[in-house]
Amino acid sequence: MKTIRWGILGLGKIANSFATDLLQVTGSELYAVASRSQEKADEFGKNYNATKCYSSYEELAEDPQVDAVYIATPHVRHHQDTILCLTNGKAVLCEKPFAMNLAQVEEMISVAKANKVLLMEALWTRMMPHFKFVKEELESGKYGAVKTLTADFCFDADFNPEGRLYNKDLGGGSLLDIGIYPVFCALGLLGNPENISAKAKIGKTGVDEETEMTFTYSSGTKVFLKSSIIQDTPTTATLICENGVLVLNSRFHQTDKVTAILDGVKVEHDFTYTGKGYYFEIEHFADLLREGHKESPLMSYDFSRTLIKTLDDIREQIGLFYE
Numbered sequence: 001m002k003t004i005r006w007g008i009l010g011l012g013k014i015a016n017s018f019a020t021d022l023l024q025v026t027g028s029e030l031y032a033v034a035s036r037s038q039e040k041a042d043e044f045g046k047n048y049n050a051t052k053c054y055s056s057y058e059e060l061a062e063d064p065q066v067d068a069v070y071i072a073t074p075h076v077r078h079h080q081d082t083i084l085c086l087t088n089g090k091a092v093l094c095e096k097p098f099a100m101n102l103a104q105v106e107e108m109i110s111v112a113k114a115n116k117v118l119l120m121e122a123l124w125t126r127m128m129p130h131f132k133f134v135k136e137e138l139e140s141g142k143y144g145a146v147k148t149l150t151a152d153f154c155f156d157a158d159f160n161p162e163g164r165l166y167n168k169d170l171g172g173g174s175l176l177d178i179g180i181y182p183v184f185c186a187l188g189l190l191g192n193p194e195n196i197s198a199k200a201k202i203g204k205t206g207v208d209e210e211t212e213m214t215f216t217y218s219s220g221t222k223v224f225l226k227s228s229i230i231q232d233t234p235t236t237a238t239l240i241c242e243n244g245v246l247v248l249n250s251r252f253h254q255t256d257k258v259t260a261i262l263d264g265v266k267v268e269h270d271f272t273y274t275g276k277g278y279y280f281e282i283e284h285f286a287d288l289l290r291e292g293h294k295e296s297p298l299m300s301y302d303f304s305r306t307l308i309k310t311l312d313d314i315r316e317q318i319g320l321f322y323e
């Protein structure tokens with residue numbers, strides 16, 4: 001099996017989690033890391049046994065030994081950093097949100113196709129066992145039609161106007177950072193809604209501190225979603241169906257527990273995994289790359305288009321615009 005040599009751009013919190021799991025994946029190794037600070041790159045590289053530590057993203061993108069790049073820079077840089085790597089012939093796994101808007105995503109996809117390289121949005125939940133299970137259960141038909149889906153992702157963040165959550169110049173706000181998970185859950189399990197309505201609390205830094213969304217489907221299904229960086233909630237997802245209930249338990253985007261009630265019988269499903277949970281998307285992406293694929297069947301271009309367009313529509317409704 002060919003070993004995939006990974007590079008990481010942007011060495012913040014999520015990159016640490018990704019690198020931790022990368023060490024567990026057979027056939028993948030962390031080869032290079034890049035930060036705008038050489039000191040930070042050296043420290044990160046030492047912690048995770050990287051061979052190369054760069055102080056510029058361009059150096060990593062141009063390294064011929066790098067097979068795949070995980071992009072973990074702030075949201076506003078995803079577009080430019082992805083294109084930098086794609087034009088240098090690198091396969092790219094770009095952290096969610098894929099970019100800031102649909103136009104940027106379309107350009108990224110076009111560049112990937114032109115350079116004949118693999119590109120995928122890193123929405124790790126799609127590859128996780130608990131989410132696959134719930135999707136398969138719904139598709140089996142035994143639960144009947146879905147009446148409602150309720151999902152939230154909220155936490156009380158420290159207020160820092162310069163930090164990525166509150167800084168509009170960095171693409172801050174709850175929607176793009178964590179609201180994307182409830183939106184993904186609805187689209188991934190139920191498809192595109194017929195109607196979307198949204199409202200938000202815009203804070204003093206100009207970002208959405210809290211957003212509430214309602215999706216309505218032609219089938220009659222109603223979806224209630226929420227994201228917030230100013231309050232804590234259990235962060236669960238609950239599907240009420242004709243014949244039962246499915247609950248993705250706390251921190252539903254990465255949980256290992258699903259509660260299923262079907263025809264009155266309750267079963268607790270356990271999907272215990274080791275590490276942080278990024279293992280599954282790393283393994284999936286590496287397999288695609290080895291097999292010569294240019295697009296993921298699980299996180300397809302069309303799905304990423306739908307996801308970012310939905311976020312664009314919500315932002316327009318709540319009056320959240322980025323330069």
